[in-house]
Amino acid sequence: MVASPTTITLACLRDQAAAAARLEAIAQRTSGEQIIQAAARVDAILERVRREGDAALIALTEEFDGVRPEPLRIPQQELAAAWEQCPAHLRRALELAHERILAFHRHQRPSDLAVTGPHGELLGRRWRPVERAGLYVPGGRASYPSTVLMNAVPAKVAGVGRLVMVTPPGPTGQPNPTVLAAAHLAGIEEIYRVGGAQAIGALAYGTASIPRVDVITGPGNLYVTLAKKAVYGQVAIDSLAGPSEVLVIADHTARPEQVAADLLAQAEHDPLAAAILLTTSEALARSVPAAIEAQLSGHPRAAITRAALENWGLIVVCEDLDQAAALSDCFAPEHLELLVEEPEALAERIQHAGAIFLGPYTPEAVGDYLAGPNHTLPTSGTARFAGALSVETFLRHTSLIRFNRQALHATAEAVVALAESEGLHSHAESVRQRLD
Amino acid sequence: MVASPTTITLACLRDQAAAAARLEAIAQRTSGEQIIQAAARVDAILERVRREGDAALIALTEEFDGVRPEPLRIPQQELAAAWEQCPAHLRRALELAHERILAFHRHQRPSDLAVTGPHGELLGRRWRPVERAGLYVPGGRASYPSTVLMNAVPAKVAGVGRLVMVTPPGPTGQPNPTVLAAAHLAGIEEIYRVGGAQAIGALAYGTASIPRVDVITGPGNLYVTLAKKAVYGQVAIDSLAGPSEVLVIADHTARPEQVAADLLAQAEHDPLAAAILLTTSEALARSVPAAIEAQLSGHPRAAITRAALENWGLIVVCEDLDQAAALSDCFAPEHLELLVEEPEALAERIQHAGAIFLGPYTPEAVGDYLAGPNHTLPTSGTARFAGALSVETFLRHTSLIRFNRQALHATAEAVVALAESEGLHSHAESVRQRLD
Numbered sequence: 001m002v003a004s005p006t007t008i009t010l011a012c013l014r015d016q017a018a019a020a021a022r023l024e025a026i027a028q029r030t031s032g033e034q035i036i037q038a039a040a041r042v043d044a045i046l047e048r049v050r051r052e053g054d055a056a057l058i059a060l061t062e063e064f065d066g067v068r069p070e071p072l073r074i075p076q077q078e079l080a081a082a083w084e085q086c087p088a089h090l091r092r093a094l095e096l097a098h099e100r101i102l103a104f105h106r107h108q109r110p111s112d113l114a115v116t117g118p119h120g121e122l123l124g125r126r127w128r129p130v131e132r133a134g135l136y137v138p139g140g141r142a143s144y145p146s147t148v149l150m151n152a153v154p155a156k157v158a159g160v161g162r163l164v165m166v167t168p169p170g171p172t173g174q175p176n177p178t179v180l181a182a183a184h185l186a187g188i189e190e191i192y193r194v195g196g197a198q199a200i201g202a203l204a205y206g207t208a209s210i211p212r213v214d215v216i217t218g219p220g221n222l223y224v225t226l227a228k229k230a231v232y233g234q235v236a237i238d239s240l241a242g243p244s245e246v247l248v249i250a251d252h253t254a255r256p257e258q259v260a261a262d263l264l265a266q267a268e269h270d271p272l273a274a275a276i277l278l279t280t281s282e283a284l285a286r287s288v289p290a291a292i293e294a295q296l297s298g299h300p301r302a303a304i305t306r307a308a309l310e311n312w313g314l315i316v317v318c319e320d321l322d323q324a325a326a327l328s329d330c331f332a333p334e335h336l337e338l339l340v341e342e343p344e345a346l347a348e349r350i351q352h353a354g355a356i357f358l359g360p361y362t363p364e365a366v367g368d369y370l371a372g373p374n375h376t377l378p379t380s381g382t383a384r385f386a387g388a389l390s391v392e393t394f395l396r397h398t399s400l401i402r403f404n405r406q407a408l409h410a411t412a413e414a415v416v417a418l419a420e421s422e423g424l425h426s427h428a429e430s431v432r433q434r435l436d
Numbered sequence: 437m438v439a440s441p442t443t444i445t446l447a448c449l450r451d452q453a454a455a456a457a458r459l460e461a462i463a464q465r466t467s468g469e470q471i472i473q474a475a476a477r478v479d480a481i482l483e484r485v486r487r488e489g490d491a492a493l494i495a496l497t498e499e500f501d502g503v504r505p506e507p508l509r510i511p512q513q514e515l516a517a518a519w520e521q522c523p524a525h526l527r528r529a530l531e532l533a534h535e536r537i538l539a540f541h542r543h544q545r546p547s548d549l550a551v552t553g554p555h556g557e558l559l560g561r562r563w564r565p566v567e568r569a570g571l572y573v574p575g576g577r578a579s580y581p582s583t584v585l586m587n588a589v590p591a592k593v594a595g596v597g598r599l600v601m602v603t604p605p606g607p608t609g610q611p612n613p614t615v616l617a618a619a620h621l622a623g624i625e626e627i628y629r630v631g632g633a634q635a636i637g638a639l640a641y642g643t644a645s646i647p648r649v650d651v652i653t654g655p656g657n658l659y660v661t662l663a664k665k666a667v668y669g670q671v672a673i674d675s676l677a678g679p680s681e682v683l684v685i686a687d688h689t690a691r692p693e694q695v696a697a698d699l700l701a702q703a704e705h706d707p708l709a710a711a712i713l714l715t716t717s718e719a720l721a722r723s724v725p726a727a728i729e730a731q732l733s734g735h736p737r738a739a740i741t742r743a744a745l746e747n748w749g750l751i752v753v754c755e756d757l758d759q760a761a762a763l764s765d766c767f768a769p770e771h772l773e774l775l776v777e778e779p780e781a782l783a784e785r786i787q788h789a790g791a792i793f794l795g796p797y798t799p800e801a802v803g804d805y806l807a808g809p810n811h812t813l814p815t816s817g818t819a820r821f822a823g824a825l826s827v828e829t830f831l832r833h834t835s836l837i838r839f840n841r842q843a844l845h846a847t848a849e850a851v852v853a854l855a856e857s858e859g860l861h862s863h864a865e866s867v868r869q870r871l872d
Contacts, residue, residue: 089853100553108561115539125826215821265865265866268863354834356834358558359838361841365851366867371553372551373561373835400792400794402797403798411532415801415805430698430799430800430801432697
């Protein structure tokens with residue numbers, strides 16, 4: 001006799017207020033106490049990197065990764081070798097992804113402004129790339145070649161002169177070979193075998209081996225994220241990434257196997273990943289748990305995936321799509337899939353989401369790898385104020401002002417009035433000194 | 437007998453290496469120890485605001501500002517009254533500034549992207565305003581109507597629905613009346629009488645009276661800046677502003693009185709302000725200190741201004757403009773004035789500056805008040821990676837992806853290959869579930 005599979009325990013709510021409260025709790029699933037404790041350790045690591053430089057990097061890598069990374073830098077021929085040794089089908093896939101990501105990001109380059117004012121004065125804004133960017137690529141379970149492409153391509157499109165990648169060595173002393181192959185494809189030449197808060201410190205302060213950069217991007221664990229927050233202000237950072245999440249809005253047209261696969265594709269990342277289904281279809285809400293259970297059978301990451309779904313999974317049955325859109329906006333999901341009859345109309349009603357995947361042929365996975373837009377997206381409700389990593393992350397702008405004699409004379413009275421109202425005597429004087 | 441005026445002690449260097457070292461020290465003029473002590477106090481204030489809400493705001497304002505701000509909100513009729521009571525010449529000046537700032541910022545609105553991929557799939561990026569923005573306006577010596585305009589206008593141009601201003605009450609219990617008049621002109625209706633770290637906490641967490649916002653902008657003292665850093669990640673912030681600075685590059689065509697006025701206009705802000713002159717003209721380097729001394733006579737802020745110049749002022753004599761440009765890029769000044777024969781050519785060679793003021797008719801003061809570009813600029817060398825406050829500060833973007841059947845089939849093999857190389861089984865499965 002074969003035991004029937006247990007069905008996954010996936011919370012299902014019909015009450016909208018209860019659903020909103022649960023979504024709020026899911027959004028805040030990273031514990032505050034854990035963060036405070038980690039922050040103190042991160043500060044100590046950063047201080048040590050600032051004081052001791054490379055010696056700290058080598059000692060901390062030996063302590064945390066069990067490998068003495070000497071030399072810190074990966075010889076460039078190893079990148080070319082990793083590419084050569086990468087299986088042909090995977091090289092083709094990486095090339096297609098690289099080409100598509102490049103094509104989309106090229107559209108993001110902002111234009112310079114040059115405006116002529118009423119007196120012939122020139123007012124402008126000029127965009128330029130940062131000189132140096134640091135790219136963090138995690139190790140272990142989250143060491144992904146797609147992370148390399150999604151971070152390196154916008155930097156290259158921006159025109160960053162020097163791109164510095166850091167990634168922890170694996171147990172063999174070498175990073176993930178497909179990560180190295182992707183770096184080669186993306187044109188990264190400078191990679192250091194160091195990860196964690198110590199790698200962020202090296203990029204922010206510089207050491208004898210690793211140059212100080214202007215902006216640091218890339219995902220990481222809690223220590224990496226806290227280190228990025230600590231150095232924010234001395235360098236720019238892309239964002240403070242929390243655990244990943246998907247929210248699916250589905251109506252009666254959605255197929256349970258597809259919804260199940262999409263929820264599982266989020267849950268398999270991390271025990272803290274969140275996967276949420278809002279649906280107007282009672283039938284779908286009833287059939288998705290069994291479809292999940294069926295796909296969990298033999299799943300290579302079944303334990304992680306099940307933990308994520310049982311802790312941070314949720315199904316909500318909504319009266320209509322307006323209710324679903326309102327709940328989704330409370331959560332402000334990183335990834336939002338619209339498996340509904342008219343996804344464009346629903347997308348218009350959505351205020352807050354990192355990326356929206358429209359219709360039945362757009363599983364999140366196409367966006368994760370190769371659709372074109374960036375897969376680095378705002379988590380934990382930060383889509384209220386942030387968007388995807390972009391070419392602009394690696395640019396900064398400078399204002400340009402050139403007044404002429406006429407413009408100065410025409411505005412002098414107002415500048416003097418404002419300066420005097422603020423008690424700034426020399427501000428007024430700097431204008432008076434230039435009048436005839 | 438009248439005592440002859442003492443001439444100001446203004447460091448003058450000719451050695452480029454010494455100049456670079458001194459510029460580095462000036463860039464780091466805010467003391468680290470002071471920051472660490474203030475950070476602990478700020479954390480305690482933020483925690484109290486989070487726990488006690490309005491009660492904490494009232495108690496802390498009474499403690500720090502000597503006024504019990506009840507009610508917290510300024511009645512709206514007081515804003516209209518402040519505008520009516522504002523002298524006519526100042527109203528005209530504010531109106532001109534408002535109009536010019538508005539006109540320039542309207543050019544900054546980024547365009548949405550909608551790209552069609554090779555299989556007819558749609559890839560896009562959509563910009564929308566944040567729902568709520570919080571604007572901090574300092575009290576005391578730095579309570580400026582220009583700050584209100586420079587922060588409110590880009591938010592309004594972005595289309596922010598709700599703009600919330602916070603500013604500490606003065607000794608009378610009321611904020612600066614010209615600040616209120618400027619707020620009325622800019623269309624701000626919601627102002628609360630609270631400042632410091634407690635105001636930042638209120639905007640980040642929300643209280644019964646003050647709504648939680650999505651982005652906080654505006655300058656402040658060390659406590660305000662540290663509070664902005666602490667809440668960064670829960671809300672967006674514009675930047676972490678340090679003390680202000682100007683760097684002037686001048687050749688033999690520059691007039692010493694104008695250079696002196698421009699250096700004084702920076703120094704009069706704050707004893708920590710920095711004012712630097714790089715010149716190819718020995719004669720100018722010799723004549724500027726006396727011109728400064730002459731303009732300091734009877735200056736209403738002589739003590740502050742003198743302290744700033746003696747501590748953080750510097751004149752460097754350079755061999756040529758290339759040397760000056762290289763030194764300026766080491767410092768990455770917030771404000772850069774080019775008082776040289778060919779300012780456009782020199783501006784092209786500059787890599788790092790928040791704003792560049794070109795030619796003899798463009799004192800920084802025109803940019804501070806009304807040229808059009810924003811006066812909130814990156815300080816302390818952060819122009820390496822940051823630019824002016826802008827309309828984009830109040831926008832965020834959402835990615836849009838809509839694949840069709842053909843696009844999914846054409847890319848499925850590559851997505852599956854990449855997903856399997858990353859060990860993400862359900863990512864691959866979510867694509868397979870959609871193939872015919």
